[in-house]
Amino acid sequence: MDRPGTWQAVRAEALRRMRAGDWPPGGRIPDEAELAAEFGCARATVNRALRDLAEAGLLERRRKGGTRVPVTPIRKATFEIAIIRQDVEGRGQRHGYRLLEDALGPPPPEVLAALDWPEGAGMRHLTALHLADDRPFCLEHRWLDATVAPAEVSFDTISANEWLVRNIPYSGGNIAFLARPADGPAARALDCAPGDALLAVERTTFRDGAAITFVRLTYAPGHRVDATL
Amino acid sequence: MDRPGTWQAVRAEALRRMRAGDWPPGGRIPDEAELAAEFGCARATVNRALRDLAEAGLLERRRKGGTRVPVTPIRKATFEIAIIRQDVEGRGQRHGYRLLEDALGPPPPEVLAALDWPEGAGMRHLTALHLADDRPFCLEHRWLDATVAPAEVSFDTISANEWLVRNIPYSGGNIAFLARPADGPAARALDCAPGDALLAVERTTFRDGAAITFVRLTYAPGHRVDATL
DNA sequence: TCGAAAAATAAGTATAGACATAATGCGCCA
DNA sequence: TGGCGCATTATGTCTATACTTATTTTTCGA
The missing domain is CATH 1.10.10.10 (Winged helix-like DNA-binding domain superfamily/Winged helix DNA-binding domain)
Structure with missing residues (x-):
């Protein structure tokens, strides 16, 4: 060998x-x-x-x-996290992007908990849809520290996903996989039935010890995330 | 630092x-x-x-x-794969195990495709439930090369998950995350409603280039898999 | 001018030697 | 017997040097 x-x-x-x-x-x-x-x-x-x-x-x-030699080894598997556009293009499909909502408002308690933030902190909430060959690919739900991305920054044409990687790169965070049923808006955006089982990835990004952004990516039905052992 | x-x-x-x-x-x-x-x-x-x-x-x-410095870095995240007993015990809960079914039979086409096996190959099919503090934790659905685990090997008290790690260790494979709705048997085993969104992990294990086993772990509602960036 | 061969370059890796560090465990002492 | 401290040990890491390999750039000939 x-x-x-x-x-x-x-x-x-x-x-x-x-x-x-x-x-x-x-x-x-x-x-x-x-x-x-x-x-x-x-x-x-x-x-x-x-x-x-x-x-x-x-x-x-x-x-x-x-x-x-461990008796029951705890193997490590790795998966790659690219920006969504690269992910789509890597499958040989055309990436599309639509901003659905951009507002200031209080996040739901689960998000606040993940961010570990004071109650009244200014927070921008973005909802965007990523498309692959014009079909829904992934719904991006993001809460963002308003001081990180001021109102001048527009996410009409560039996704927050990509903007962050380019502007606030190399930061740490944590990731989790989970399954959730499609709620009304998600079902409409992803073109599936309410209640459908969807794979979601939640990520909290930190910078200098403070949470900057929380994002939940909800993928269209049937989506799989592959990892290598 | x-x-x-x-x-x-x-x-x-x-x-x-x-x-x-x-x-x-x-x-x-x-x-x-x-x-x-x-x-x-x-x-x-x-x-x-x-x-x-x-x-x-x-x-x-x-x-x-x-x-x-890459323009859009493709980050690598890793997560740990322990045997399920360790996973449960690591959460400070008591692990329980119940073998639900052990039979020889033809696997569904999706499994055959994942294994890349000849049609009529002998295949053992196991269904088992893992418990955490007596509550359903994870449903294990496994198809196994009958020559790897002959009929003498009983999975009544030790899970195939653990048996394999101990007896066929250090082999390669691939892993995928996906979401699926609870079907009837899964809903009954995991004590949830049919159609509930469940996180599943599918793994194919290879040995000397040939697939040995395919397993689908379907987790109880609300389960999350954490990874570190 | 095109293309192939040669030179240059930066990472990849091997080596011997040295010192650092974290556990282990032994022996001493109370 | 019990606990503390020091010696031991295996891994962790750094250094200087040399050679290897993949890739780019240059050179030179047809």
């Missing part, structure tokens, strides 16, 4: 041993120095390989404690 | 420059040697920091091409 002596080769061999049962679950594996001697490579190379496996959840490493 | 000269410090400084606009989107940043000289550290340290950012989707690196 990989030329011997590379960290990928060491990783592959380690994986092979785990699968073959040479390194059984719950057991401790030889330390880096031993493996480096056995494989005839530098300790740093072994370190790179084992660190990679540990990041994937396939090994547990602790200083002094050594490296062990 | 981090003591200077560490790769974390370099990463933090790189991130700061991106946020501050010193390294604007679309632009190319200085090469590793230059940054190493500027920060007074080894090139390997800069490499580690920039590689880490590239893995998170915050930088794009190409040999000879240099390192650039």
Whole structure:
């Protein structure tokens, strides 16, 4: 597979041993120095390989404690978060965008809780529809700190999704997947029946420790989000 | 934050420059040697920091091409996949398990498609319910290569989920999130109304290039899957 | 002028050596 | 016996150097 002596080769061999049962679950594996001697490579190379496996959840490493094979590994899966336009275009479809609403107002309590904000804070509320080949793709519901995106900024032609990535980039946050039934407006926008099961992604974005924006993306029926193990 | 000269410090400084606009989107940043000289550290340290950012989707690196800040970064989010018992216990609840059905039979076409299997292949079909503090947590629907888990293996007390992790570990696969309405049996098992919007996770597991098992986990209403950015 | 070969470049990786850090666990002392 | 502190140990990381590899740019010949 990989030329011997590379960290990928060491990783592959380690994986092979785990699968073959040479390194059984719950057991401790030889330390880096031993493996480096056995494989005839530098300790740093072994370190790179084992660190990679540990990041994937396939090994547990602790200083002094050594490296062990977890009994029930907690695997890590990753998925990619692109802006919606890229997501649509990546499927070979044409992206369309329609701003449905742009107003100032108090958010529902669930949103306030997610944002952890004072009650009366100025908040802009946007509703927009993303289209793929002219069919509804995703409904964007966003609450936004009014100081981050002042009223001058218009989201008529560029989605808040894209504006934020371009203007407030590289910020942290958290994400959650959930299912929700289509309410009246969502059903109308996404062209489905009220009560239909829809996949939604909720995201809160932080900047300097404070929540900037909360967004709920509700996808059209049948949408799937793929991740790689 | 981090003591200077560490790769974390370099990463933090790189991130700061991106946020501050010193390294604007679309632009190319200085090469590793230059940054190493500027920060007074080894090139390997800069490499580690920039590689880490590239893995998170915050930088794009190409040999000879240099390192650039993507205009619309495709962020990577990760979530943890534990066995369901651990998932429940991690919430501080007691895990329960009930096998509802264990039979041999032909899978529905959607499952066959996901598995990419010949029509008549022997397939075991399991249905099981996971409980959290005696309340329905998740419905497990699994199709399994009969040669992987022969009839002797009983899933009465141990879930297939756990059995597989312990016996066929470290295999690859793919995962998808979707929403589906509760059908009759699911509504009964999960104690909700038919048609309720439920979050489901589908996973196909491969071993040596061949599909071993397909599982659909349908969660009780209100369930969320969290990921970290 | 076009295209192929050669040079240049920046990231990718390997290595040996050193020191840092976090657990572990042992031994000492009360 | 119990608890505290220090020695031990395996991983974590940094450095300097060298070589490799992918890709771009330049050069040169047809």
